Amino acid sequence: MNSKWLANDDIVNEMESFLKVYSQKPELVNEGGMKAPHMFACWVMLRALRPTHIIESGVWRGMGTWLFRKAAPQAKLICLDPNPHFRYHTDQDAEYSEKDFFEYDWSDIPKDNTVLFFDDHQNALERLKFASGKGFKHLIFEDNYPSTVGDCYSIKKALAGTGFSPAKAGILPKNTLKRRIKKLLGLKTFEFLRFVNHPSEIPPNEEDRKWMEDKADIYFEFPPVYKMEKTRWGDSWDEAKYPGPQPLFTEYHEKYSLFYEEALFYTWICYVRLK
Ligand SMILES: C[S@@+](CC[C@H](N)C(=O)[O-])C[C@H]1O[C@@H](n2cnc3c(N)ncnc32)[C@H](O)[C@@H]1O
Secondary structure (H helix, E strand, C coil): CECCCCCHHHHHCCHHHHHHHHCCCCCCCCCCCCCHHHHHHHHHHHHHHCCCEEEEECCCCCHHHHHHHHHCCCCEEEEECCCHHHCCCCCCCCEEECCCCCCCCCCCCCCCCEEEEECCCCCHHHHHHHHHHHCCCEEEECCCCCCCCCCCCCHHHHHHCCCECCCCCCCCCCCCHHHHHHHHHCCHHHHHHHCCCCCCCECCCCHHHHHHHHHEEEEEECCCCCCCCECCCCCECCCCCCCCCCCCCCCCCHHHHHHHHCHHHCCCCEEEEEC
């Protein structure tokens, strides 16, 4: 399994075109959704892949959908989200469905030229295995958290063999008193918690990494544009706890200030190509 795919020079070459398009983004604060580092990653990866179809699982306000249309204007977009009322931007030519990725009928969708994009906070390895069974080849996972953080089982965790503990991640079990109080008070964090599907405990294991090595020929973590001294969790952004690619820039450039301001929203977004 190769961890190399796009070269840094080619990625940097896409920055100007991205910033030009991104300056016209819909006027919405995409709180809880993708910010510049991952929007840029999607832009570069989709333009490299040139898909005829994009399946987006996890639409939220619709900011990703908006960018996908710009990056692949001719692509058919199928956008899945069980909570359509969150959506602000609607693409007139996209198909929207509240079905889960596991429930949708994919038989008529070409597999070689379709990109699956997951930003749905579900178990990424289950998604990947299912996609592999259906014959899909190209996948992007947005919530690719390292072992000690994040609210779902990611490809990065699977490769590290560390498993995933919802309790350690601070995810409240269904119907706890705290959860009901949050709902009663209409706290914002509750809205966020609504799209976490009470994930299951994944014990530490070697099998998931082995599965990846057997079935995937590329696992590529898109680099951060900037890396900060501290993470959004307040600790040191160091290689031991947060391994990952080196940033594209180590020096501040005024024209790329947006990436600097939003650097902490980076969560190791990755591309997986299945054999
Ligand atoms: C972090 S947001 C997605 C952000 C979005 N990609 C963007 O453009 O910024 C997560 C979304 O996943 C959705 N979600 C939750 N469970 C899901 C599922 N099983 N399938 C698809 N989407 C799901 C939630 O409703 C929420 O809108």
